[in-house]
Amino acid sequence: MNSPPPLQTHAVWLRLSHWLNALAFLILLASGWRIYNATAFFGFHIPRDLTLGGWLGGALLWHFAAMWLLAANGLAYLLVNLFSGRLRRRFLPVEPAALLGDLRDALTGRLAHADPGHYNQVQRLAYLFAMVDLLVLVLSGLVLWKSVQFPLLRALLGGYEAARRVHFVAMAGGTLFLLVHVAMTLLFPRTLLAMVRGR
Amino acid sequence: MPADRPSSPLLLAADDRQALLRASARSLTSPLRRRLLGGALSLGGLAMLSGCSITDSQSAEDLLRAISRLNDEAQARLFDPARLAPVYTEAEVARPFPFNAYYGIDQIRRVDDRNWRLELSGMIEHKQAWTLADLAALPQQDQITRHICVEGWSAIGRWGGVRFSDFLRRIGADLTARYVGFRCFDDYYTSIDMATALHPQTLLALSFDGRPLPAEFGHPVKLRMPTKLGYKNPKYLAEIFVSNVYPGGYWEDQGYNWFGGS
Numbered sequence: 004m005n006s007p008p009p010l011q012t013h014a015v016w017l018r019l020s021h022w023l024n025a026l027a028f029l030i031l032l033a034s035g036w037r038i039y040n041a042t043a044f045f046g047f048h049i050p051r052d053l054t055l056g057g058w059l060g061g062a063l064l065w066h067f068a069a070m071w072l073l074a075a076n077g078l079a080y081l082l083v084n085l086f087s088g089r090l091r092r093r094f095l096p097v098e099p100a101a102l103l104g105d106l107r108d109a110l111t112g113r114l115a116h117a118d119p120g121h122y123n124q125v126q127r128l129a130y131l132f133a134m135v136d137l138l139v140l141v142l143s144g145l146v147l148w149k150s151v152q153f154p155l156l157r158a159l160l161g162g163y164e165a166a167r168r169v170h171f172v173a174m175a176g177g178t179l180f181l182l183v184h185v186a187m188t189l190l191f192p193r194t195l196l197a198m199v200r201g202r
Numbered sequence: 203m204p205a206d207r208p209s210s211p212l213l214l215a216a217d218d219r220q221a222l223l224r225a226s227a228r229s230l231t232s233p234l235r236r237r238l239l240g241g242a243l244s245l246g247g248l249a250m251l252s253g254c255s256i257t258d259s260q261s262a263e264d265l266l267r268a269i270s271r272l273n274d275e276a277q278a279r280l281f282d283p284a285r286l287a288p289v290y291t292e293a294e295v296a297r298p299f300p301f302n303a304y305y306g307i308d309q310i311r312r313v314d315d316r317n318w319r320l321e322l323s324g325m326i327e328h329k330q331a332w333t334l335a336d337l338a339a340l341p342q343q344d345q346i347t348r349h350i351c352v353e354g355w356s357a358i359g360r361w362g363g364v365r366f367s368d369f370l371r372r373i374g375a376d377l378t379a380r381y382v383g384f385r386c387f388d389d390y391y392t393s394i395d396m397a398t399a400l401h402p403q404t405l406l407a408l409s410f411d412g413r414p415l416p417a418e419f420g421h422p423v424k425l426r427m428p429t430k431l432g433y434k435n436p437k438y439l440a441e442i443f444v445s446n447v448y449p450g451g452y453w454e455d456q457g458y459n460w461f462g463g464s
Binding site: 038039041042044059060061063064065067068071147149150151152154157163164167 | 266285288348458
């Protein structure tokens with residue numbers, strides 16, 4: 004009578020890391036929008052109700068608290084993935100021909116999600132993008148936070164003012180990922196369940 | 203010094219502000235609290251995910267302020283007393299240079315140079331006040347550096363004046379003290395760590411862009427530090443003191459990070 008329990012695809016450390024990352028990213032996003040509004044250098048304001056912190060000082064308190072969570076959790080995630088071989092196993096390779104095939108299948112609703120333990124090419128690219136995007140956010144954030152103290156990083160990003168734009172564009176990229184990511188979990192709720200209960 | 207400063211309650215006199223803060227310390231409806239959490243998009247999710255009573259905004263604020271103090275510590279460790287902020291060319295200077303204060307440009311305080319004195323107090327050996335002429339007679343140096351505002355914008359400016367470490371040594375300041383504090387005649391006040399006070403690019407600035415410091419930029423004397431954000435660079439100096447007691451600051455007391463390094 005007893006069927007074996009479904010295989011766990013999302014280990015506890017992975018789920019913990021995912022939700023800590025989600026928490027940190029949302030706080031950084033909403034407080035970052037409030038900080039952006041203080042100068043609004045692209046000429047538009049983010050609606051106040053979408054922002055966190057109430058005023059610039061409050062937003063900065065949130066931002067410079069959540070940055071530690073995002074950076075520490077992200078670093079742990081990357082180290083585990085690098086040294087366990089998981090990064091190579093689950094996210095590589097990404098091949099242009101296979102990617103185009105999977106993308107076409109995805110857009111025509113024929114892409115298989117049968118095995119939640121296996122990422123298709125589109126998923127691989129999306130998750131790799133998210134990793135690189137968060138890395139760029141952290142590095143450009145370091146230049147904005149302490150531009151004098153990170154001269155090499157500052158030079159690599161083209162100076163303080165360029166780093167502001169890089170930080171904003173990386174934020175926009177991360178937001179785009181978030182929107183697509185959430186939309187996909189609504190289309191395939193089983194993936195959300197897996198990230199909550201592990202299978 | 204942001205234009206979107208907090209509204210009314212926190213613009214009261216310092217005593218009133220302290221009383222207000224104390225009175226509202228246990229209240230969930232305090233304006234400070236609401237402001238800190240305002241537009242609380244993520245708070246529902248935050249409380250759900252964290253499992254702790256983060257909806258109690260008192261504990262959220264306490265936590266955030268505690269982390270801000272840890273960030274002071276982190277910045278003090280990151281701060282390299284020998285690392286210089288980048289310098290720029292004459293052609294890169296922003297003209298006009300932006301005005302910024304906790305009040306509008308029409309409320310600039312002006313002072314008669316002949317009556318102005320820089321008072322000294324605290325852990326300083328020679329406490330006699332300085333006139334503008336006294337300061338102008340000291341060796342001067344120029345710097346073209348980037349001024350970074352907490353609001354995000356930045357502007358390159360050219361300041362000239364007395365290297366602050368030279369001045370501190372000349373007045374016999376206790377260089378082992380923790381803080382150097384500043385009181386300004388526009389009622390602004392702030393304080394910095396001794397390591398930054400002794401940084402080679404920290405200037406007691408008397409000039410801007412080759413002319414005596416204009417009224418909007420802090421005439422007659424301001425402190426210029428390219429290693430700290432704008433709100434840490436006090437204008438309209440009236441008094442300098444050296445202390446081991448944390449002096450806080452106008453914006454810092456309202457929630458801006460105290461170290462404010464850049």
